[in-house]
Amino acid sequence: MPRDHRPAKSIRVLLAEDQGMTHGALALLLGMEPDIEVVVQVSAGEAIVDAALAYRPDVALLDVELPGRSGLDAAAELRDQAPDCRVLVLTTHSRPGLLRRAMDAGAAGFLVRDAPVEELATAIRRVITGETVIDPALATTAHDAGPNPLTARECDVLGASADGATITDIATRLGLPEPTVRDCLASAAARTGTADHMEALREARRRGWL
Secondary structure, three states, rough: OOOOOOOOOOOOEEEEEEOOHHHHHHHHHHHHOOOOOEEEEEOHHHHHHHHHHHHHOOOOEEEEOOOOOOOHHHHHHHHHHOOOOEEEEEEOOOOHHHHHHHHHHHEEEEEEOOOHHHHHHHHHHHHOOOOOEOHHHHHHHHHHHHOOOOHHHHHHHHOOOOOOOOOOHHHHOHHHHHHHHHHHHHHHHHHHHOOOOOHHHHHHHOOOOO
């Protein structure tokens, strides 16, 4: 029987990735690292927190875009529910707003998803020691882009309008007066330099503010 060459205490990793082949390959490659053990894999955003509470990983490796709930939303809840779990966010997009949102959600790292597995493994080891690890190209892009001009409420209202909801629908969904919703949509368009709230929504998504 082959001997297990893992150290006495491996770094326990939760992997949240919804692309089947990538998901399995990444888990396999990380599992080949002598000091890393993928203890649980999930493919939907709403499963992340429950899995973290059940398996108590040291690091959660989260894709930004997941079915049901984004990795960024899950990261923010992990910060409160499992504060000992360090979060590394993976993205295929270099949208500058995503980096800021990840840091605001308490992430310890932000990397491109197609980075070599050696880089991911190194990042996992670094965040365990308390470091923050950010892809240099993404950091430069975010720095050059400037801050998100939208307020938190404007982001909420824009996000609620994404499915074509009416003013009344948005107001009901968010518990806001209809005039407030109208004002938020108008100000979001003005702040983003767009003609209307639908263009503002597209611009906010393109830049990673939503």
